[in-house]
Amino acid sequence: xxxxxxxxxxxxxxxxxxxxxxxxxxxxxxxxxxxxxxxxxxxxxxxxxxxxxxxxxxxxxxxxxxxxxxxxxxxxxxxxxxxxxxxxxxxxxxxxxxxxxxxxxxxxxxxxxxxxxxxxxxxxxxxxxxxxxxxxxxxxxxxxxxxxxxxxxxxxxxxxxxxxxxxxxxxxxxxxxxxxxxxxxxxxxxxxxxxxxxxxxxxxxxxxxxxxxxxxxxxxxxxxxxxxxxxxxxxxxxxxxxxxxxxxxxxxxxxxxxxxxxxxxxxxxxxxxxxxxxxxxxxxxxxxxxxxxxxxxxxxxxxxxxxxxxxxxxxxxxxxxxxxxxxxxxxxxxxxxxxxxxxxxxxxxxxxxxxxxxxxxxxxxxxxxxxxxxxxxxxxxxxxxxxxxxxxxxxxxxxxxxxxxxxxxxxxxxxxxxxxxxxxxxxxxxxxxxxxxxxxxxxxxxxxxxxxxxxxxxxxxxxxxxxxxxxxxxxxxxxxxxxxxxxxxxxxxxxxxxxxxxxxxxxxxxxxxxxxxxxxxxx
Numbered sequence: 082x083x084x085x086x087x088x089x090x091x092x093x094x095x096x097x098x099x100x101x102x103x104x105x106x107x108x109x110x111x112x113x114x115x116x117x118x119x120x121x122x123x124x125x126x127x128x129x130x131x132x133x134x135x136x137x138x139x140x141x142x143x144x145x146x147x148x149x150x151x152x153x154x155x156x157x158x159x160x161x162x163x164x165x166x167x168x169x170x171x172x173x174x175x176x177x178x179x180x181x182x183x184x185x186x187x188x189x190x191x192x193x194x195x196x197x198x199x200x201x202x203x204x205x206x207x208x209x210x211x212x213x214x215x216x217x218x219x220x221x222x223x224x225x226x227x228x229x230x231x232x233x234x235x236x237x238x239x240x241x242x243x244x245x246x247x248x249x250x251x252x253x254x255x256x257x258x259x260x261x262x263x264x265x266x267x268x269x270x271x272x273x274x275x276x277x278x279x280x281x282x283x284x285x286x287x288x289x290x291x292x293x294x295x296x297x298x299x300x301x302x303x304x305x306x307x308x309x310x311x312x313x314x315x316x317x318x319x320x321x322x323x324x325x326x327x328x329x330x331x332x333x334x335x336x337x338x339x340x341x342x343x344x345x346x347x348x349x350x351x352x353x354x355x356x357x358x359x360x361x362x363x364x365x366x367x368x369x370x371x372x373x374x375x376x377x378x379x380x381x382x383x384x385x386x387x388x389x390x391x392x393x394x395x396x397x398x399x400x401x402x403x404x405x406x407x408x409x410x411x412x413x414x415x416x417x418x419x420x421x422x423x424x425x426x427x428x429x430x431x432x433x434x435x436x437x438x439x440x441x442x443x444x445x446x447x448x449x450x451x452x453x454x455x456x457x458x459x460x461x462x463x464x465x466x467x468x469x470x471x472x473x474x475x476x477x478x479x480x481x482x483x484x485x486x487x488x489x490x491x492x493x494x495x496x497x498x499x500x501x502x503x504x505x506x507x508x509x510x511x512x513x514x515x516x517x518x519x520x521x522x523x524x525x526x527x528x529x530x531x532x533x534x535x536x537x538x539x540x541x542x543x544x545x546x547x548x549x550x551x552x553x554x555x556x557x558x559x560x561x562x563x564x565x566x567x568x569x570x571x572x573x574x575x576x577x578x579x580x581x582x583x584x585x586x587x588x589x590x591x592x593x594x595x596x597x598x599x600x601x602x603x604x
Contacts, residue, residue, distance in 0.1 A: 116249040116250065116251060116571055116574075117251040117542075118251060119205070119251050120251045120252050120254075120494070120497050121254075122207040122208060122213050122214065122215045122254045123213065123214035123215070123216075123496070123497055123500045124212050124213055124500075125212045125213075125214060125461075125464065125500045125502075126212075126500065126501055126502035127462075127499070127500055127502045129423065129462065129463060129464035130420060130462040130463065131420065131423075131424050132417055132420040132421055132424075133420075133421050133424055137366075137421075138424060138425065138428065140366070141366060141369045141370055141373060141421070141425065142373065142425070142428075144366075144370040145370050145371075145373035145374040145377065146182050146183075148329070148370060148371065148374040149179070149180040149182075149185065149374050149377060149378065150179055150180060150181065150182055151179070152179075152329065153172075153174070153177040153178055153179040153180070153329075154177070154178055154180075154329050154330070154331065154374065154375065154378040155176050155177050155178070155329060155330045155331070156176060156178055156331050156336060156382075157176050157330060157331065157332050157333060158176075158332065158333035159331075159333050159336045159337070161340075162331075162336050162340075162382065163176065163178065165382075165385045165386070166178045166382075166385070169184065169188070169385055170184060171184060178378070180377075180378065184381070185377040185378060185380075185381040186377070186381075186429070188381035188384040188385065189377070189380060189381050189384060189392075189429060189430075189431065191384050191388040191389050192380065192383070192384055192389070192390070192391065192392050192430070192431060193210070193389065193391055194210050194211070194430040194431065194432070195208060195209065195210030195211045195213075195432065196208075196209055196210060196317055196348070196391045196432075197209070197316070197317065198215070198255075198286045198317050198318070198320060198348070199286065199308070199312075199316050199317060199318045200284055200285050200286045201280065201284050201307050201308070201580075202284035202285070202578065205254075205284055205285045205286065206286065207254050207255070207286055209317075209320070209348065209391070209393070209432045209466055209467055210431075210432035210466050211432075211466070212464075213466055214461065214464075214465060214466060214467075214468065214496075214500065215254045215255060215286075215466065215467050215468065216252060216253050216254050216255070216468050216471040216472070216493050216496075217247075217253065217254070217255040217256075217257040217258075217288070217467070217468065217469050217470075217471055218243060218246075218247045218253060218255075218256070218257040218260050218470070218471060218472045218473050218481075218486065219243075219257070219260055219261070219437075219470050219471075219472060219473035219474045219478070219481045219486070220257055220258050220259050220260065220288075220322065220469050220470055220478075221259050221261075221262065221478060222235065222260075222261045222262065222473075222474075222475075222478055222479060222480050222481040223235060223261070223262045223264065223479065224261075224476070224479055224480040224481070225239045225261055225480060225481050225482070225483070226444070226445075226475060226476075226480050226481075226482040226483065226484070226485075227239070227483060228483050228484070228565055228568060228569060232443075232480060234262075234264045234265075235261035235262055235263055235264060235481065236263055236264070236265045237263040237265055237266055237271075237274055237278075239261050239263065239481070240260060240261055240263045240274075240275060240278055241278050241282055242483070242572060243257075243260040243261060243473065243481060243483075243486065244256050244257075244260060244278050244279055244282045244283050245282050245283070245571075245572060245575045246483075246486055246487075246490075246568065246571060246572070247260070247283060247285065247472070248282060248283035248284070248285060248575075248578070249571050249575060250472070250490040250493075251490075251494065252490050252491075252493035252494040252496075252497055253285075253471065253472060253490055253493060254285065254286070255285050255286045255287065255288070255320075256279050256282075256283035256285045256286070256287050257279075257287065257288060257469070258275075258279075258287065258288030258289070258290075258320075258321075258322065258469075259275060259288075259290075260473070260481060261481040263275065267601035267602055267603055268292075268602055268603055268604060269293075269296075269599055269601070269602040270595075270596050270599070270601065272290035272292065272296040272299060272300065273299060273303075273592045273595055273596065274592070275290065276289065276290065276299070276300050276303050276304075277303065277588055277589075277592060280303070280307055280580070280588065281577065281580060281585070281588075282577055282578075283578065284578040284580075286318070286319075286320070287319065288319055288320050288321055288322065289301070289304070289319040289320075289321045289342065289347065290338075291321050291322055291323060291334075291335065291338040292334065292338075293334060293337070293338070294334075294337030294338055294340070294341050296338075297321070297337070297338040297341035297342055298341055299595060300319060300321075301313065301319075301341065301342070301345045301347065302591065303588060303591060303592075304318050304319055304347075306584060306587045306588055306591060307584055307588075313345060313346070313347075314345060314346055315346060316346070317346065317347055317348045317391050318347065319342070319347045319348070320347075320348045320350055320393070320467065321338065321339075321342045321347060321348065321349055321350065322350050322352060322395075322469070323335050323338060323339045323342075323349045323350060323351050323352065323379065324352050324353070324354045324397075325351070325352070325353040325354065325375040325376075325379055326354075327353045327354055327355055327360040327361060327371065327375060328360055328361060328371060328375075329371065329374065329375060331378070331379055331382075336382075339351075339379070339382065339383060339386070340386050342390075343383040343384075343386035343387045343390040343392075344386055344387055344390075346387065346389075346390055346391070347390075347391075348390075348391035348392060348393060349379075349380075349383050349390070349391075349392050349393070350392075350393040350395040350434050350467065350469075351375075351376050351379040351380045351383070351392060351393065351394065351395055352393075352395030352396055352397050352434060353371070353372050353375040353376065353395075353396050353397070354397050355368060355371075355372060355396060355397060355398045355399065355418070356399050356400070356401050356408050357398065357399070357400045357401065357414060357415070357418070358400060358401045358403060359401050359406070363403075365414055365417045365418055365421065368398065368418050369418060369421045369422060369425065372396050372398070372418070372422055372425075373422075373425050376394050376395070376396070376426075377429075380392045380393075380394060380431065391432075392431065393431060393432045393433065393434045393466070393467060394422070394425070394426035394429060394431040394432070394433050394434070395433070395434035395435065395467075396418070396419065396422045396434070396435050397435070398415040398418040398419055398422070398435065399415050399439070400412050400414050400415055407441070407477075408441065408477050409441060410439040410440050410441050410452045410453075410456060410477070411439065411440060411451060411452025411453065411454075411455035411456050412455075415456075416455065416456070416459040419435040419436060419459055419460070419463050419465075420459065420462075420463050422435060422463075423435065423463040423464050423465060427464070432466040432467065433463075433464065433465055433466050433467070434465065434466065434467040434468070434469065435460060435463065435465050435468075436456055436457065436459060436460025436463070436465050436468050436470075436471075437456060437457070437460065437468055437469055437470030437471050437474060438453035438456060438457050438470060438471055438472060438473075438474055438485075438489040438492065438493075439452065439453060439456040439470060439474055439478075440452035440453045440456075440474065440475065440477075441476065441477050442475065442476070443475070443476050443480075444475070444482075444561075445475065445482055445484050445485040445488055445560075445561050445564070446561075449475065449485060450488075453474070453485075453489065453492070454492070457471075457489075457492060457493075457496060458496075461496050461499065461500060471489065471493055472485075472486045472489035472490045472493060473485055473486035473489060474489075483564075483565070483568050484561045484564040484565050484568065485564075486568070487543065487564035487565075487567050487568045487571075488543060488560060488561075488564050491541050491542060491543050491544075494539060494541075495539050495541075498539040508529070508533065511529055513528070513529055514527050514528070514529030514530065517529070542567060543560055543563050543564055543567065544560070545558070545560070545563070
């Protein structure tokens, strides 16, 4: 199983009828219909956390070279890919490719360490690589948990709603890709509606379809209608998730999509999908060895297709319960894997993808919060450049949850504040405040506090920090209840970003033509 198998009503119930009075009204004013100004992508000013020393990294790299040379990686059902490897100097035996030591690293020298991911609104374009961190929402969920508490199959309306929420969320920098699977649309046609939804309902960077090479071609064609042929061929306007079928296999679907995107200079996120103990060894070092071997093979393949095409070192790492076989999240071992993989990516000079707000919980409860926080903190401290599943992930990725989306995006804002590090400017040093207050007084009324109190601390739109009595008066609402109300208010207030009418007409005409060319298929 690859990672892609990883309803809103009218606006209701403001949390307070005090209209400008009380904690609920203040929360609404901070994070309500307006959703706040968009935050730029994160430029981290805090150091990364590293778990491997030079000796450990060298061991992993040496073992990965052994895997590539002695065991090999299978490139299944793709004669073109095998021929490309043969011409590049690899030893191809059937569908298994054995790589001479250093071949993959040599090929990857043409891959950029940083690049711009362009949005149709240039102000929303982001950097991938370096000290940048970009958040994107949940990806691939066949189910949703809606605002009425129902777990059900996702629809195109859900897809559009999640794109709208990602567009409105100040702390999310991309509207993502397959934010959920709209199962009410035929499988062979839904990618057209999904890509169009990203273009129509958001102006942030978006991802393309990878479920078949022809769907990748459609994604590129639609992007060219927005950005122009020449711009797309010379700039990255889409990131695209290419999963290794771990252990040590790339299948024809992923290879076909990777070839399409690389040929058009669009970024591939080469991500082994790892459930340690099932798809990799149970140990951290063994898993890192396999991940590095798979990424080296897959990422260097994009450079065979088109030298200089952008590519990311990705990994999705989780462990499994050795009792039930179910995936587990927020546990120590996958965190160690991600920290180590980030180090390996930096040594290769590739941007890195991992993490998110991952959990196995079925509802947005304490388990969801603990597991997501453990994963998200690791994601930031590892120095991750692109973060998929940053908001809305529930039930091991099987469900996209509206309420958890709102809770997660609030946490992402906190990560933005954390990544800014310590302010050592004159105002940050606050010596004037210390002099003004002196011994035994308080800082509440001093000039420095009055000048900075609105931005000094991150203020959550969802957390309730008031007294028990005030909480009772306001209806004893849990954070899920507050998230529900906030989500409804955002969707009610949503306004689409402007889209050139001629571009919109060209997109809808393309979609209609492509749908007419093929019968519906639901598998």
